[in-house]
Amino acid sequence: MHYIIMDLEWNNAYSRTSQKFINEIIEIGAVKLDEKLNVAGTFSQLVKPVISNKLRARIKDLTHITNDEIRAGKPFADVIEELKNWAGNDCIFMTWGDTDIRTMLTNFKIFLNKNSIDFIEKYADLQKYCQRFIDMKDLSQAGLSYAAECLNIDPEQFPHHRALDDSRLSAECFKKVFNSDILFEDTVLCDGDFYSRLVFKPFxxxxxxxxxxxxxxxxxxxxxxxxxxxxxxxxxxxxxxxxxxxxxxxxxxxxxxxxxxxxxxxxxxxxxxxxxxxxxxxxxxxxxxxx
Ligand SMILES: [Zn+2]
CATH class of the missing domain: 3.10.450 (Nuclear Transport Factor 2; Chain: A,)
Known part of the structure; x- marks a missing residue:
């Protein structure tokens, strides 16, 4: 069994076909931990965008990824295939908050015509999980860097805000608060109910x-x-x-x-x-x- 801690970078792009803005994934990063929480591998791949090959200034400033780099990236479908093979079978996928997993679902719908992320069987929201161990007065502050600091991890170890760096930082947080029983409670099967919940908008x-x-x-x-x-x-x-x-x-x-x-x-x-x-x-x- 492995833990896959994944992070995405995306670019907000206007799709003429859908007539709306879409968060188009431009990079996927992930860390694989074994049952003893040792790093068993890392994944880092740039995705060649389809909707817009021009990055917004905010993304360029934050990640230092260039337009040339994403244009030289691999097609989304190929990167997903690689990720799937790299992750292997028996694993729990985790992301910091559910925004990344929701963004991935949207990209699956648009680019792969799929209504589920079919290679993910089990999922846990790492932010939700970590919040159980950190006494945070203001939950809205529970950004990754803030949580890391609360856990005495220096976020500047991974300063680049690239997908792999953020996965590494998330993995460090996860290691600090690892408890298999609690994680088991927070882990959900990625069935129909999981996706309905994911796309539900509270009102x-x-x-x-x-x-x-x-x-x-x-x-x-x-x-x-x-x-x-x-x-x-x-x-x-x-x-x-x-x-x-x-x-x-x-x-x-x-x-x-x-x-x-x-x-x-x-x-x-x-x-x-x-x-x-x-x-x-x-x-x-x-x-x-x-x-
Ligand atoms: Zn009264």
């Missing part, structure tokens, strides 16, 4: 009557005393959340609730936030309804 629910949600979600209680509340202003959708104003007789307070409902592949993410509202002075001071 916000914008309609109160959306069949995806249980209407009970809109029942409101006071967050201080738990009592049923009076609706002052009914739910209204705007800015990614529903908002409503409520009044609790028990606490004599008015508050606003913001409810954000996001549909993920296999669960609804519901965030409920409460905001205090200052009651009209006349009402709180005199205790009279000023109608």
């Amino acid at each position: 916000y629910i914008t309609d109160k009557n959306d069949p995806l949600i249980d209407k009970g979600i809109f029942n409101c209680y006071c967050d201080m005393c738990g009592a049923k509340v009076t609706v002052m202003k009914d739910w209204k959708y705007g800015n990614q959340s529903f908002r409503g104003d409520f009044y609790c007789e028990n606490c004599n307070r008015e508050f606003r609730v913001a409810l954000r409902i996001k549909k993920n592949y296999d669960y609804l993410d519901v965030k409920r936030r409460y905001f205090e509202k200052i009651r009209a002075k006349a009402l709180t001071q005199s205790g009279q309804q000023d109608e």
